[in-house]
Amino acid sequence: MAAKTKRSGISTLFNAVGFVFAAVLVLxxxxxxxxxxxxxxxxxxVARAAEPLAVFFPGxxxxxxxxxxxxxxxxxAAVFWVLVAGLLGRIFG
Structure with a gap:
């Protein structure tokens, strides 16, 4: 049985920001x-917000x-932001 670990606030913040970025791209x-x-x-x-968030993926x-x-x-791009946010959350969380 795996031990539960408490997530820090910065980890939750990274994950929330990554989710919002991905939600804008999907929308x-x-x-x-x-x-x-x-x-x-x-x-x-939404289009204005999504263009810079798509980074290098269009084309x-x-x-x-x-x-x-x-x-x-x-x-x-949405998958990229979720993965990057999760990775940063694990590193700093």
Missing amino acids: HAVFVLTGFEATNGLTTS LLDAGNPTLQVLADYGL
Whole structure:
């Protein structure tokens, strides 16, 4: 049986920030794939926030299909932020 370890506040903070970054990226992908209006304020705000969070992933893979391209670009970036946040949480937690 594994012993329970208490997580520190900084570990929880890292994980929460990584989750928020990933949620913004996934929300942007959902907006693009479902065809939400680009003039909508929420859609525009999420798109502006998602672009820098996608770091180097847009265009990294060439999917050939626009739907798969959006999923690859923003899905990989979301997974990246969750993994980085988890790793930082373990290191500093």
